[in-house]
Amino acid sequence: MYRTLTLLSLIFSLGTTLSAQDIETHAYFQIETNKTAYAFGDNINVRDAPNTTGKVLTQIKAGTTLKILDVAGDKLAQKGIEVPWVKVQFLQNGKSQQGYIWSGLLALDRIARDGFEFLLGLTRIENGVYYQEVRIVKQGALLATKEYKSNAEDGHEFGFEVLGNKGVPNISNVIRVYNYMPACLHWTGFSVFLWDGKTLAYIGFEGGTINVGQSWDEIDFIFPEEKGGKQEEGWVVKKVIKGQEDEIGNSVETITTTIWTWDGKQLVHKKEE
Incomplete structure (x- = not known):
């Protein structure tokens, strides 16, 4: 699918999408x-x-x-x-x-849910890039860890949420960590994880990236319980928008939608839509 739009409408569109996913944010090590x-x-x-x-x-x-x-x-x-x-x-x-x-x-943050403690921590900073980790603990025992590169730089804030299974079969919780990077290359969004009680899997970044005046990307994971999700099948919809500004100032988008299922360890690509 293709569509043409101005850069102003693009920025408004991405901002609207992300602001609809409200999350409390914090500065590091307060x-x-x-x-x-x-x-x-x-x-x-x-x-x-x-x-x-x-x-x-x-x-x-x-x-x-x-x-x-x-x-x-x-x-x-x-x-x-x-x-x-x-x-x-x-x-x-x-x-x-x-x-x-x-x-x-x-x-950095801790959420208790379903008898588990979900912990978010900062593990290292390399060349200004923050590496974070999600840990899951039960009754003092460390059950699972997953480190990831947040891509965020000095001065940004973070947010942390544990959301239940969002309609994904055999999943206990969807976990999201919010970060952003303000610059000419601007991105904002969530690192997304799935937890099934045994396995903690990182499934990728959800959000928008804008290289002002040149290109942009937006990735959305649409879970079964959300608008546009596949509730009856329990599938996860992954929507990817890629755009490029043309020589006269209009912007052309390419939209790709795929369907994914959980196999007990990771999301597995099922089909294009």
Whole structure:
């Protein structure tokens, strides 16, 4: 399918699509005292001082609930992430304990659903690009992890949501992480995952990319429960729009629609539509 439109109408169209998918966003590592946080790293060393030479008092599991008592010590840089140490309080074996951990091992966000804890964390920054990871924990046991390249750069915000199965058979939850990159090459959208209770699969990026004055792309995963979805069959519709501006300022789009099914480990291409 092809259509012609102006660049202005293109930007409006992409903006409308993405704004319809409202999600609460946050800045990275907003550390506040007397606030609740969650451990993202597994078997984190808790020390008696805010540095790597402090004595290890104990270790805590991913998903452990923490209270931030203080931001303490100099910042430590690990894998491109430069953040301070924090003093935390937590329960372990029924006893209240305190100590210091590096705040880069805190979860950016945490959502509890269906007996699982869904954690979002930042694992590294390379050349200004943020690599993030989704982890799933149940009763202190780390069940699944999936790292991915967010493509977002310094200064952006993130969002995190766990949405139920959206009508996909044999799936427990659709998970989406929102990021954006503001620049002449501008993109905004979601990294999308499927969780079936055992397998965590990254299925790709959903959103729009605009290279102003040149080209654009938009990818939508339409789940069975959503408008335009295949609810009776339980199929996932993947809609891809690619566009290029011509020499007189009009923009020509190519729209491709495909149907996908879940095979227990990944989405599998079924047919073109």
